[in-house]
Amino acid sequence: MKLRLPFAPLVALRFLREGRMQTLLILAGTTGGVAVIVFLTQLITQLQAQIVDRVLGSQAHVVIRPTEEANRRAIDDQGFASLVEPRAQRLRSVDQWESIARLAAGMEGVTAVSPVVTGPAFAVRGQANKSVALMGVDAERYRRIVRMEEYMVAGRFAVDGTRAVIGSELAKDLGIRLEDKLRVALPNGRDEQLQVGGIFDIGNKDLNRRWVFVTLPLAQSLLDLPGGVSNLDLTVADIFDAQAVADRLRGATGLTVDSWMQTNAQLLAALRNQTVSNNLIRSFVVIIVALGIASVLVVSVVQKQKEIGILRAMGASRSMILQVFLIQGAVVGAVGSLFGSLLAFTLLNVFSSIYRNADGSPLFAAELEPRFILMAALVATLVGLASALIPARRAARMDPVQAIRS
């Protein structure tokens, strides 16, 4: 009794309490709507983040390569019929790669740069041989491009001398265990005996079968690229900034620079489409909830005509009556968002225990980010307010004499 609410909230809450059934229905509607929105948003955000994470787990955000070689006409083609054949691209080094690596490292948004020498080879053991991609890296630097240490199933991700790191599929195919020997042979006739110091499983069978990591100098000498690198791998701070960084680097160096967003254009388009359809669903739910709140409040205004008239006769102004109904909308929105968030949390829990990845781990985490709840509460309150606007204005405009008589 000692808590003394000001006029508008006092009357608003009392009206809501009095119209029990209506309040329950409108709250249920708002709760359901908010739950759907929060659940969908959380789910899709998580799944998208996971997909992107998985794709980028074995990829550099940005890759710098030498420009492709092209044939050029010796004579101007005016008046000549000519056929220009595309040129076969041989393995070449990025010209002046050390200064370009420094330039890239100094560029805003770039967090790591790693030189890589990569080329085709055969892994040979006994009678078996497999085609592989030789990857000459500086393990320390490459770790900041692909988090190899997280994928190691045996040994460590470290290359040194002739110590190499191979994938689990290759190890299985060739029957190799840790510290076993492995010979790599190259098309140019060179070969080298390697010792396996680590085995990784990157979650992609193809890569597990193909990648053979060795030191940078070893790869350079095997691939006939002394002192050169075939590409520079980059990590950027904001993954969705990769394209912009790539564009800037291309402009600055004139080299071929690709971002993951270009290499995975289809995936990105799919994610965008998903986001668009998610937004569409959310907008419709918001509209439906708003219409629900508005229609219940319109009915409530009609039902409360007499009370509105009495309050006006006792000196309540139009704006006070307006506030009473606006607050009802806002309260329904706020309380509905609270219940809705709870419901969404429950749904996330239930579904995360039902849907699982191939390896048995939950497809998504049953957690709700506080900022989602906060955002939902804010949006729902605003939507509640907005949908109360028409009924509230109707209530405020009501003629007290007519209202009392009715």
Added chain:
Amino acid sequence: MSTPTIAPVIELAGLTKAYNIGTPVETEVLHGIDLSLAEGEFAALIGPSGSGKSTLLNIIGLLERPTGGRLSIGGRDTASLSEAEITQLRGRSIGFVFQFHHLLPAFTALENVMMPTIIARGAADDEAETMALALLDAVGLKAHAHKKPSQLSGGQQQRVAIARALGLKPRLILADEPTGNLDTHTADDIFALLREFNRQTRCACLIVTHDPRLAERCDRIVRLVDGHIAGSV
């Protein structure tokens, strides 16, 4: 009965009211009403149905605006007041008692009595609560302060309504058939209560009634017939 010598609480001069102005069904319900009520005056407003009693009461109560003529409340001409000023003047200086009590069903008796204060001051306070309890005590309902209107009898509801009308110590009480739907005994009680408050607070009272017995007991009877004042005794 003493004649008023100081500024009247309400003063009407040539007041008219018409509905549906400018349409073929335009009807004038009040034709030039002259009336004034002094402080402490206790007057009955009588007349047959359709004579314009309720319209007159609504206009005096600032719920409706007159079409023509002048209406002053406490010496203040109301014609020039804005909507907001009218609302404030109504809230602060006029107490209504309606025929069907018109209590707010969602609020307790005490809250109903406090409501005009809550509206005027923005929120309730201890003083308003003490005052409201005293008023409920005065109408003999202190024990029912925390009951909702639906838990009270018709007479009790009307007594709460009277307590509510008195909440802000208005200078004018307007009652529209306050005893209309009550039995004779209860009606007498309610009437006596109004009379007592009138004596205590010196507020002017204008009471619409159909009951000639009650009208007889007022200081003055204003008879309204077809939108004219037919007699004022």
